[in-house]
Amino acid sequence: MSYDLDQFIADCRSALEQDPGPAGREKVRLNLERLLKQPDFLARHCSDDTPPGLHVLHDDPQLGFQILAHINEKARVSPPHDHGASWAIYGQAKEYTDMTEWERVDDGADAARAELKPTKKYRLNPGQAGIYQDGAIHSIDYPDNSRFIRVTGTNLDRIRRDSFDLETGKVNRMTPQRAT
Ligand SMILES: [Fe+2]
Numbered sequence: 513m514s515y516d517l518d519q520f521i522a523d524c525r526s527a528l529e530q531d532p533g534p535a536g537r538e539k540v541r542l543n544l545e546r547l548l549k550q551p552d553f554l555a556r557h558c559s560d561d562t563p564p565g566l567h568v569l570h571d572d573p574q575l576g577f578q579i580l581a582h583i584n585e586k587a588r589v590s591p592p593h594d595h596g597a598s599w600a601i602y603g604q605a606k607e608y609t610d611m612t613e614w615e616r617v618d619d620g621a622d623a624a625r626a627e628l629k630p631t632k633k634y635r636l637n638p639g640q641a642g643i644y645q646d647g648a649i650h651s652i653d654y655p656d657n658s659r660f661i662r663v664t665g666t667n668l669d670r671i672r673r674d675s676f677d678l679e680t681g682k683v684n685r686m687t688p689q690r691a692t
Contacts, residue, residue, distance in 0.1 A: 514550060514552065515543075515546050515547055515550050515553075516547075516550065516552065516553060517547070517553060517556075517557070517569060517570070517579075520543055520544070520546075520547045520579075521570050521572070521579070523539070523540075523543045524540050524543070524572070524575075524577060524579075524663065525572065525574070525575060527539035527540055527543070528540065528575050528577065529575070532575075532665075534645065537599055537601065537643055537645075537665075538643070540601060540663055541601050541603075541641045541642075541643050542641075544601055544603040544641045544661060544663060545603060545639055545640060545641045547603070547661070548603050548604065548605055548638065548639045548640075548641070548661065549639050554605055554606075557569060557581050557605075557661075558581060558583065558605035558606055558659045558661070562581070562583050562659075563583065564583045564584065564585045565583055566580060566581070566582055566583075567580065567581040567583065568580055569581055569661075571667065576665070576666045576667070577663060577664065577665055577666065578662075578663070578664050578666070578667055578668075579661065579662075579663050580661065580662045580663075580664070581605075581659070581660075581661055582659065582660050582661070582662060582692060583659050584654060584656075584657065584658050584659060584660075585656065585657065586656055587654060587655045587656050587658070588652075588653075588654060589651070589652075589653045590651050590652045590653070590675075590692060591651060591675045591676060591677060591678065591684075592612070592614045592628055592649050592650065592651040592675065592676045592678065593649065593650070593651065593673065593674065593675035593676065593686060594647055594648065594649050594673055594674055594675075595644060595646070595647075595648070595664065595665075595668055595673060596646075596647075596668065596671040596672050596673040596674075597646055597647070597666075597671055597672075598646060598664050598665040598666045598668055598671060599643065599644060599645050599646050599648075599664070599665045600643075600644045600662060600663070600664045600665070600668075601641055601642070601643045601644070601662065601663040601664075602636060602641060602642050602644070602652070602660055602661075602662055603636075603640070603641035603660060603661045603662070603663075604636040604637055604638050604639065604640055604641070604658075604659075604660050605638060605659040605660055605661055606638060606657060606658065606659040607638075607654065607655050607656075607657050607658035607659065608635050608636060608637050608638070608654065608655070608658065609635070609636045609652050609653070609654045609658055609660060610633070610634075610635050610636075610652070610653040610654070611632075611633065611634055611635070611636060611642055611650055611651075611652060612630050612632070612633045612650060612651045612652075612653075613630070613631050613632040613633075613644075613648065613649070613650050614628040614629065614630055614631060614649040614650065614651065614676075615628065615629060615631050615649065616628055616649070617629050618681075623683065624682065624683050625681040625682060625683060626676050626681055626683050627681055628649065628676055628678065636660075646665075649676065652692060662692070668688075669688040672685065673685070673686040674686060
């Protein structure tokens with residue numbers, strides 16, 4: 513059965529209204545995987561004709577979640593980062609994204625420095641979505657022409673987020689331009 517962006521938005525709303533915690537988000541993740549298998553959705557929002565860049569597909573006026581299409585031209589390796597007080601779901605549309613999840617192993621006494629260790633590494637292939645709960649730290653590594661849909665609990669440009677320099681341990685405040 514076909515499934516489109518409007519149905520996905522309606523399902524996100526009902527899942528998150530019922531349970532804004534991990535159970536509701538898991539429904540969003542599963543529905544995103546379903547959406548990413550729809551040829552019509554991919555042709556409209558993630559095709560070779562889609563202009564590169566970041567496209568806001570939905571900004572929910574009631575619940576605040578966002579649906580974003582990341583149409584990337586060039587490969588990128590991100591530093592480890594969090595999504596602040598928000599959660600984020602990454603769903604692959606084209607090519608792949610290698611994900612690494614990290615945890616802090618320092619005692620948190622120095623707010624400007626952190627020591628991280630990787631806890632999980634895996635690849636998201638087209639049709640697969642991964643979830644990163646509030647405060648979780650991850651890094652991403654993708655090739656040229658990787659495209660993904662991200663659903664975030666809120667507009668991340670409006671909240672404090674950190675990225676981590678693995679060599680120096682320095683904690684950096686993130687700018688909106690480095691949204692992923
Ligand atoms: Fe991220």
